[in-house]
Amino acid sequence: xxxxxxxxxxxxxxxxxxxxxxxxxxxxxxxxxxxxxxxxxxxxxxxxxxxxxxxxxxxxxxxxxxxxxxxxxxxxxxxxxxxxxxxxxxxxxxxxxxxxxxxxxxxxxxxxxxxxxxxxxxxxxxxxxxxxxxxxxxxxxxxxxxxxxxxxxxxxxxxxxxxxxxxxxxxxxxxxxxxxxxxxxxxxxxxxxxxxxxxxxxxxxxxxxxxxxxxxxxxxxxxxxxxxxxxxxxxxxxxxxxxxxxxxxxxxxxxxxxxxxxxxxxxxxxxxxxxxxxxxxxxxxxxxxxxxxxxxxxxxxxxxxxxxxxxxxxxxxxxxxxxxxxxxxxxxxxxxxxxxxxxxxxxxxxxxxxxxxxxxxxxxxxxxxxxxxxxxxxxxxxxxxxxxxxxxxxxxxxxxxxxxxxxxxxxxx
Amino acid sequence: xxxxxxxxxxxxxxxxxxxxxxxxxxxxxxxxxxxxxxxxxxxxxxxxxxxxxxxxxxxxxxxxxxxxxxxxxxxxxxxxxxxxxxxxxxxxxxxxxxxxxxxxxxxxxxxxxxxxxxxxxxxxxxxxxxxxxxxxxxxxxxxxxxxxxxxxxxxxxxxxxxxxxxxxxxxxxxxxxxxxxxxxxxxxxxxxxxxxxxxxxxxxxxxxxxxxxxxxxxxxxxxxxxxxxxxxxxxxxxxxxxxxxxxxxxxxxxxxxxxxxxxxxxxxxxxxxxxxxxxxxxxxxxxxxxxxxxxxxxxxxxxxxxxxxxxxxxxxxxxxxxxxxxxxxxxxxxxxxxxxxxxxxxxxxxxxxxxxxxxxxxxxxxxxxxxxxxxxxxxxxxxxxxxxxxxxxxx
Numbered sequence: 001x002x003x004x005x006x007x008x009x010x011x012x013x014x015x016x017x018x019x020x021x022x023x024x025x026x027x028x029x030x031x032x033x034x035x036x037x038x039x040x041x042x043x044x045x046x047x048x049x050x051x052x053x054x055x056x057x058x059x060x061x062x063x064x065x066x067x068x069x070x071x072x073x074x075x076x077x078x079x080x081x082x083x084x085x086x087x088x089x090x091x092x093x094x095x096x097x098x099x100x101x102x103x104x105x106x107x108x109x110x111x112x113x114x115x116x117x118x119x120x121x122x123x124x125x126x127x128x129x130x131x132x133x134x135x136x137x138x139x140x141x142x143x144x145x146x147x148x149x150x151x152x153x154x155x156x157x158x159x160x161x162x163x164x165x166x167x168x169x170x171x172x173x174x175x176x177x178x179x180x181x182x183x184x185x186x187x188x189x190x191x192x193x194x195x196x197x198x199x200x201x202x203x204x205x206x207x208x209x210x211x212x213x214x215x216x217x218x219x220x221x222x223x224x225x226x227x228x229x230x231x232x233x234x235x236x237x238x239x240x241x242x243x244x245x246x247x248x249x250x251x252x253x254x255x256x257x258x259x260x261x262x263x264x265x266x267x268x269x270x271x272x273x274x275x276x277x278x279x280x281x282x283x284x285x286x287x288x289x290x291x292x293x294x295x296x297x298x299x300x301x302x303x304x305x306x307x308x309x310x311x312x313x314x315x316x317x318x319x320x321x322x323x324x325x326x327x328x329x330x331x332x333x334x335x336x337x338x339x340x341x342x343x344x345x346x347x348x349x350x351x352x353x354x355x356x357x358x359x360x361x362x363x364x365x366x367x368x369x370x371x372x373x374x375x376x377x378x379x380x381x382x383x384x385x386x387x388x389x390x391x392x393x394x395x396x397x398x399x400x401x402x403x404x405x406x407x408x409x410x411x412x413x
Numbered sequence: 414x415x416x417x418x419x420x421x422x423x424x425x426x427x428x429x430x431x432x433x434x435x436x437x438x439x440x441x442x443x444x445x446x447x448x449x450x451x452x453x454x455x456x457x458x459x460x461x462x463x464x465x466x467x468x469x470x471x472x473x474x475x476x477x478x479x480x481x482x483x484x485x486x487x488x489x490x491x492x493x494x495x496x497x498x499x500x501x502x503x504x505x506x507x508x509x510x511x512x513x514x515x516x517x518x519x520x521x522x523x524x525x526x527x528x529x530x531x532x533x534x535x536x537x538x539x540x541x542x543x544x545x546x547x548x549x550x551x552x553x554x555x556x557x558x559x560x561x562x563x564x565x566x567x568x569x570x571x572x573x574x575x576x577x578x579x580x581x582x583x584x585x586x587x588x589x590x591x592x593x594x595x596x597x598x599x600x601x602x603x604x605x606x607x608x609x610x611x612x613x614x615x616x617x618x619x620x621x622x623x624x625x626x627x628x629x630x631x632x633x634x635x636x637x638x639x640x641x642x643x644x645x646x647x648x649x650x651x652x653x654x655x656x657x658x659x660x661x662x663x664x665x666x667x668x669x670x671x672x673x674x675x676x677x678x679x680x681x682x683x684x685x686x687x688x689x690x691x692x693x694x695x696x697x698x699x700x701x702x703x704x705x706x707x708x709x710x711x712x713x714x715x716x717x718x719x720x721x722x723x724x725x726x727x728x729x730x731x732x733x734x735x736x737x738x739x740x741x742x743x744x745x746x747x748x749x750x751x752x753x754x755x756x757x758x759x760x761x762x763x764x765x766x767x768x769x770x771x772x773x774x775x776x777x778x779x780x781x782x783x784x785x786x787x788x789x790x791x792x793x794x795x796x797x798x799x800x801x802x803x804x805x806x807x808x
Contacts, residue, residue: 151666176563
């Protein structure tokens, strides 16, 4: 796409050597913004994410043969796929040829490994002086764990995340979302985009790096300040650490969470009257116009039962209206089915559908930011393995006869 | 070495976490971020814990910026603010829907004084729909966005300890911030190429959904809610925590088929590597419960340190469960300077997270503590001539 509605990164080419969740998601965010992303996959099995369940139901596809990984489909739209074996000398040579024409190379091979394969920044830069390379690692490029692979739970556990769920001493609980991978992908996309901006202004490329551990520690930045040398050890950042798991408050038809951030005296009195909690207006625990007793307040645990007794008589929607009228906010807990039924989510049009050649229609989330001059977009479905090998290698002068020979030698597919 | 965003100025009209964190990151990339504060201190000053009297949220969300107090409800200060805006490439606000417009600082108002501005509207639930004017902070978004629906012990639902919130209450705030930063960087590229600014809209709820991209993919493909599995993964196996002989929990993750034989060797369970029930990742996920019970029995025979050593030698991802104190001084954290200590004028020595990106040619940071409320007011007013024009017209 070109013209006034093209994404901001239109015209840039990204050679993506990554697999799994993090790198491919970073590359997809660049692709959504308009970049031409060429995904390099191993010829036999492709990106390891192609093997992740669940798989689409073959019967929904046009030819009943398309059981595709839902995870792979979610992370690889707007890309082209080239199957090249990086374990072969010739394969690496081909990748260097592609890198010579690219603006960005994204890799997650592990610290030092790209260099060993002759695919490191300094080697690639010889044929492409203003190239930007982005390296993603699990733990950082130094230190005793640098060569250890990362895995979502393992990074979460290392970064303390499993201690912020569950009960101390019980079996660890993880965040179900793949935050180590996906939060890191956003920072990788930022790093590449920032480096592209710098190159536009100065003509100079560079190497950028991000790690999952660094990103997860960044996400807890408030905690590091809180634990530096607090005036007193208190407040929810510090107290919550030993609190029981938080599941919100029980209402008549589900659970809800609320806050009383802006409540005034009059609002608070009215709320307590409406909830039948008049006796607690003067309750010390409900000080600060109820804020002390509300979530994040210092008496939240002692007051929980009082609130719940009143909430159990009313629906989530009724409570949302009541609490809002008292200068607070309240929402119900959603699971995915209820979330996508919700009028707010419908109004935001958060999903779109793309037609995949074998899996058929695939529902996918739209890009997050709405940019009125350079909108990100969903343009093409996730590629089949090696779907674009011919057209991409053609651009670097590998002709049909050479490709046939390379295929026969299992260097490409 | 010039910083990436050298020469880019940001008008930061933000409160609490989402907006301030975004502009902080732009400051760490080298932008001159000017936080415009109301005369009454924002609430994040007051939320405990505090360090030397200032709330830690205010401290940590406002590194690498300068602060000026302007009363946007007074005509005189409003004129100064417009003049300031005319000097700014980027404008960020995260007020409730409609509030910035009401103050006279909506997109149209700012474009009038700075035609190529990159203007960010950050809301909780968007500017359309029945919740357009609802306020939102991290815990509310955790509940609403489905983020908690995949957290909890295996087999748990709403009544059995499922739908568990992440006790660190800022993750979705900062996730939203990082989406803002990415979009602003894209918009700067677009402006560099075309001279054109633009309006960017970002909702916390959409950012929260994007963070669940892989979980939602399961839901979209199957039509079924992916269940919470305690520490286990729904898409790879073995990928969970096991309790070892010394009662310590060790987390392990086999995420690629080629790691499976190495994992089996490390556990001295070579037969498993050839067991057809567990041949591929999809097989192991399907037989997860059965496989986990075999592995749990094995892990229970030796201490965590023993297994950690063997798995590390075999190149299989593993870690014990760290807490903040063990993490703070972990050799991996120290070696990479993932956390650093900085000296600050107002808050003493602070431990801070290092800037999240390493740039070889244009290093970001260093992390510098911001000031107290309005600390740089006089400096900024003089530097940008905010008091020069009594009429407040843009130059």
